[in-house]
Amino acid sequence: MTGAATPNDDLTAYLAANAPADVARVLAGLAEASTRVADRIRRGALAGPLDADVGPAHDGVAQKALDVFADEAFIGRLAGAGVRGVVSEERHDPLALDPRGTLLVAIDPLDGSSNIDANISIGTVFSVLDASPGPLETAHFLQPGKKQRAAGIVVYGPHAAFAFTFGQGTTIATLDPETGSWRVTARRVTIPEDSNEFAINASNARRWSAPVRAYVEDLVAGDQGPRGRNFNMRWVASMVADVYRILVRGGVYLYPEDSREGYENGRLRLLYEANPVAFLVEQAGGAAIDGFHRILDIEPKAVHERTPLIFGSRAKVERIARYYEGGVFEIQPPLFAARGLLRR
Ligand SMILES: O=P(O)(O)OC[C@H]1O[C@](O)(COP(=O)(O)O)[C@@H](O)[C@@H]1O
Ligand SMILES: [Mg+2]
Numbered sequence: 101m102t103g104a105a106t107p108n109d110d111l112t113a114y115l116a117a118n119a120p121a122d123v124a125r126v127l128a129g130l131a132e133a134s135t136r137v138a139d140r141i142r143r144g145a146l147a148g149p150l151d152a153d154v155g156p157a158h159d160g161v162a163q164k165a166l167d168v169f170a171d172e173a174f175i176g177r178l179a180g181a182g183v184r185g186v187v188s189e190e191r192h193d194p195l196a197l198d199p200r201g202t203l204l205v206a207i208d209p210l211d212g213s214s215n216i217d218a219n220i221s222i223g224t225v226f227s228v229l230d231a232s233p234g235p236l237e238t239a240h241f242l243q244p245g246k247k248q249r250a251a252g253i254v255v256y257g258p259h260a261a262f263a264f265t266f267g268q269g270t271t272i273a274t275l276d277p278e279t280g281s282w283r284v285t286a287r288r289v290t291i292p293e294d295s296n297e298f299a300i301n302a303s304n305a306r307r308w309s310a311p312v313r314a315y316v317e318d319l320v321a322g323d324q325g326p327r328g329r330n331f332n333m334r335w336v337a338s339m340v341a342d343v344y345r346i347l348v349r350g351g352v353y354l355y356p357e358d359s360r361e362g363y364e365n366g367r368l369r370l371l372y373e374a375n376p377v378a379f380l381v382e383q384a385g386g387a388a389i390d391g392f393h394r395i396l397d398i399e400p401k402a403v404h405e406r407t408p409l410i411f412g413s414r415a416k417v418e419r420i421a422r423y424y425e426g427g428v429f430e431i432q433p434p435l436f437a438a439r440g441l442l443r444r
């Protein structure tokens with residue numbers, strides 16, 4: 101990672117000086133709302149049962165109390181930030197906000213909900229798009245990621261960090277817990293190319309497609325395999341935390357398609373998970389693909405649609421793309437154990 105921290109860079113001042121006014125307003129609003137979420141997470145059990153199941157969500161995954169709190173905190177703040185409408189992971193339908201707003205936001209208010217009770221880093225991820233004139237329609241959100249005006253993640257970890265882009269590089273701000281304000285601490289972030297780390301949920305190995313299996317097998321074979329060197333595995337199960345680690349340390353993350361029912365296109369959502377991450381990562385010199393295509397070129401067909409997602413250091417992502425191009429693409433039955441990856 102590059103870019104020196106300059107102690108006096110208040111985030112709001114930085115945005116006012118560098119970002120287009122409409123985007124600066126939304127980013128400042130999201131940053132402000134995130135401090136409420138950060139505060140609640142920092143208090144843990146003292147703030148109540150944050151991981152309590154409070155309602156049904158789509159896909160059979162229950163909504164947690166913190167999912168709902170974060171959703172309301174962000175949406176409540178966006179209404180006064182020039183936002184025309186919002187798509188949230190926590191809401192089935194788009195929500196209309198300011199009829200005069202010029203921007204749209206797609207947001208996963210709380211990413212990594214399964215980690216809430218374990219005191220592991222969790223976060224927020226969002227995408228900012230131009231709004232269309234006239235009454236809000238679902239179709240207005242169905243823009244390819246390359247049209248994003250801005251994107252970002254907030255990581256609620258040992259410290260709270262906000263990585264964002266408005267198309268002029270990737271910037272990181274850090275929350276000052278003494279003042280409750282964000283300070284820009286790294287500009288022009290560049291993802292290192294030389295990491296030996298990869299992130300994938302290896303418990304799904306038997307369900308992976310052939311290219312993913314072949315790639316991971318070659319990594320796991322280490323200095324005994326075709327790569328001739330050793331690699332290390334990391335998987336936080338909060339994508340935002342994996343994104344942040346890759347921004348600062350490099351490496352690659354895969355949540356690919358697999359043979360489970362409903363995982364034919366992976367797990368992550370195109371509009372409010374893959375697109376913003378792809379924008380952030382590309383702006384930091386990295387790459388993001390679904391295996392065959394650049395994420396930012398995909399034309400969305402539905403607001404909650406899923407996509408396989410592979411992102412990180414550019415050369416690593418390009419290498420994985422070659423496994424997809426060169427290999428037979430099929431999601432295979434449990435051949436994997438027989439090949440011995442986990443039974444060596
Ligand atoms: O448990 P799995 O399948 O490894 O999934 C982990 C992934 O799911 C996610 O938690 C999905 O996000 P949500 O918590 O917003 O549903 C990602 O952050 C993470 O990488
Ligand atoms: Mg998520």
Ligand SMILES: [Mg+2]
Pocket residue numbers: 189208209210211212213
């Ligand atoms: Mg979520």
